[in-house]
Amino acid sequence: GGLVLAIADGDISPARAFTSEDPTVAPRKKLVVLGTGWGGMSFVKELDSKLYDVKIVSPRNYFVFTPLLPSVTNGTVEARSIAEPVRRMISSKGKQMEFLESECIDIDPVNKRLLCKDASHIRGQEHREFTVDYDYLVVAVGAKANTFGTEGVEEYCHFLKELEDAQKIRESVVDCFETACLPGLSDAQKKLMLSFVVVGGGPTGVEFAAELHDVIYEDLVKLYPTLMEFVSVTVIQSGDHILNTFDQRISSFAEEKFSRDGVHVQTNCRVMKVNKHDVEVKEKATGKLVNVPFGMAVWSTGIGTRPVLTKFMEKISQTDRRALATDEWLRVKGCNEVWAIGDCATMEQRKLLDDIAYLFEKADVDHSGTLSVQEFLTVMEEARERYPQIDVYMQRQHLKNVADMAEVSMYDEKHREKQLCIEEFKKSLGDVDKQMKLFPATAQVAAQQGAYLARCFNGLLDPKKKPEGPVRIRGEGRHRFQPFRYRHMGQFAPLGSEQCGAELPGDWVSVGRSTQWLWYSVYASKQVSWRTRALVMFDWTKRLVFGRDSSR
Ligand code: FAD
Ligand code: MG
Ligand code: MG
Ligand code: MG
Ligand code: MG
Structure with missing residues (x-):
């Protein structure tokens, strides 16, 4: 070859x-x-x-x-x-x-x-x-966490990127509850102290909001029963939907679950500035500025x-x-x-269309200026290695091999003898390049x-x-x-209360409690060592038996 x-x-x-x-x-x-x-x-x-x-x-x-x-x-x-x-x-x-x-x-x-x-x-x-x-x-x-240059984020928000960040968030949540218990606070002050805001409706922000909701309504409710009326959790998302990189079924499931749980989701809102105790939010549709107060805020909007x-x-x-x-x-x-x-x-990734003239010339072994079906098949078979988008395209279109591809693209039964000119060759590969994604x-x-x-x-x-x-x-x-090829194995969206969404290869989408068990088993098996696997499984069991530890 x-x-x-x-x-x-x-x-x-x-x-x-x-x-x-x-x-x-x-x-x-x-x-x-x-x-x-x-x-x-x-x-x-x-x-x-x-x-x-x-x-x-x-x-x-x-x-x-x-x-x-x-x-x-x-x-x-x-x-x-x-x-x-x-x-x-x-x-x-x-x-x-x-x-x-x-x-x-x-x-x-x-x-x-x-x-x-x-x-x-x-x-x-x-x-x-x-x-x-x-x-x-x-x-x-x-x-690193990306603030998009938004003023006040570094000073007043938590990130969730490093292990220390997660530990600090854990301490702050408990701190908010303990502080709200101290004498001399008005109801308004308690409400402010117990307003939790999450900026960013991607997988990390949503999962955090779900985990926060769980700890509040499964554990803290028993320890701080009088404070529950003051608690609120809000997710602020700039797009139309939360989890918008996921299948729409998962995204809707998440939105419905949050709405049942009382987690507020504010979509189409952009955070303009963060102050000590509130975020300034612009509603995209109306351009109106509103202030969302918080006792603690987590910033999770992307990476820089x-x-x-x-x-x-x-x-x-x-x-x-x-x-x-x-x-x-x-x-x-x-x-x-x-x-x-x-x-x-x-x-x-390199596009087929960038190399179209070269590919055509190499494929046309008989120098006829056109490609026969055999010439087309040979060149595509070889090109698969250099241009992984061909395989991705075949997978998406449910084509078994390049012969199937030739059949659907242009050499159908009536056109077996057809000869492709370069323009037709180019047209037949246009959709293949569209499969390339970052x-x-x-x-x-x-x-x-x-x-x-x-x-x-x-x-x-x-x-x-x-x-x-x-x-x-x-x-x-x-x-x-061979060039690097990415094999997508699917993705999970844990949504709290033992509910989870999952997207697996082959358009397989599932939501609910059984998916959460799938999540447990996948993440247990993916642990890097038997030591961490044992520790994580021990933690999960401990939580099931004793609930979560609320000490700071
Ligand atoms: P990292 O894993 O971030 O590693 C970077 C390393 O470089 C660190 O060790 C850091 O200390 C070190 N470093 C930093 N600066 C320097 C420097 N100047 N010099 C030398 N070393 C440096 N992905 C999934 O697929 N599934 C998930 O469920 C999932 N959940 C996530 C949840 C959270 C909260 C977060 C934050 C991320 C999650 N991700 C998930 C994304 C995933 O963690 C990242 O995509 C992944 O860590 C990227 O790997 P990396 O090696 O590029 O960077
Ligand atoms: Mg690394
Ligand atoms: Mg890492
Ligand atoms: Mg890191
Ligand atoms: Mg030819």
Whole structure:
């Protein structure tokens, strides 16, 4: 083969950077991984650490199982249960890697050097800076909470991004209730103190609101019965619906459940400013400004770029972007030997239409200026590897193979002998490119990218080893790598009171209590170690038996 895939050769294939390597002669290359979240740790877990001199840099010496972070905000799960020490994860796999608990504050892609800063919390400890050199760099620093420049958010709102955030929220909720119990407060003051506002109706905001509702009406109601009349929970969402990235059935189920539960949902509202005890909200339809008072507010509206990457992106002429642009092999555009995965990266996929003339020319082996059905089939079969959107398209259209595709696109029964001109060829592929979507900022994407990249790195240096997964050998003993492909395994939306929505591949949507049990089992099985799995399951059981712990 290799006609079409010549596009992938040379410049684009990561193999180029490594083909001259011989691991038995050359000293091991310095590989630095930034970040110990979903992307970084899945890369590290899959990486053959004997092949490289590996250093991991992260300000946190633990991995966090983020899907259970909302459950930490109300004490359903303890913070410790969802954190796994990085050093434990490395050594349990018998790997030789160095960990430096520090924050990368500058990337110099020309001299291949990082500036790092000690992340120590010891009181009075100076935050020493030092440099780390790399040959290969994997950036997996994730994202930070995005305030969209809204005034007052940093001062007066909680975020829900890190483990500390979840712990602080838990303390604040209990604090609001205890403070409202103190003598001398008017009813209005109690009402203010017990108004909880969540800004953002995405999965995190909704799940948090649901968890908050649960702890209030399942546990705190028994401890603070006289305060219940003062409590309110409000979700402010800028779009038409909450959970608008989910199937509409799940989104409606969530809205109905919240309305039954008495959780206020204010859609089509944009927060303009946050003050000490209220948010200023603009109703999109009318342009009217209203103030929504709060005792505690959580801001969960999306993600933004970490400062170290903003600086880096300027250096490599990737300005005005939210995330590092990479090609389909996850290599950062505009510099060499740097890869980026997870929330801090966006993979730019190549369109078939960009290469249409090239594809047509290569396909037309008999130089007739047109494509016969056989020519069409051959080129599409080869192009599948380079352009994953073809497979996505076939899946969506329920087509088994490219022959089916040819049949529906233009060579139907009556037109078996038809010859396609380039314009027709182009038209037939227009819908295929429409299947390309940016990957969502999820743990699923980050983990799959980390594992994919590690397998590429494992295959890079050892030509004798038979590589698996996306690594392919073709022609002159060279490694060929398929572009990264994302496999969507579905998503959950836990909605509180043991109710949950789920969207699984194949348009399978389910809502209700049984889905919550599916959620329990999936998240128990996805735990990174038997230790955290046991802890999480113990926490769930403890909650079922004793209720949640309300101490601060
Ligand atoms: P992260 O996991 O955020 O990891 C980034 C790492 O980089 C961290 O270790 C951080 O300490 C480190 N770091 C930061 N700055 C630096 C620096 N300057 N130098 C070095 N290291 C640095 N996704 C799902 O698929 N399903 C869910 O149910 C789900 N629920 C979520 C719930 C919450 C509350 C949140 C916040 C997220 C949730 N997500 C979920 C999203 C998921 O957590 C992210 O998409 C995922 O963590 C992205 O992985 P990452 O490796 O890119 O970044
Ligand atoms: Mg990471
Ligand atoms: Mg993480
Ligand atoms: Mg993080
Ligand atoms: Mg021809």
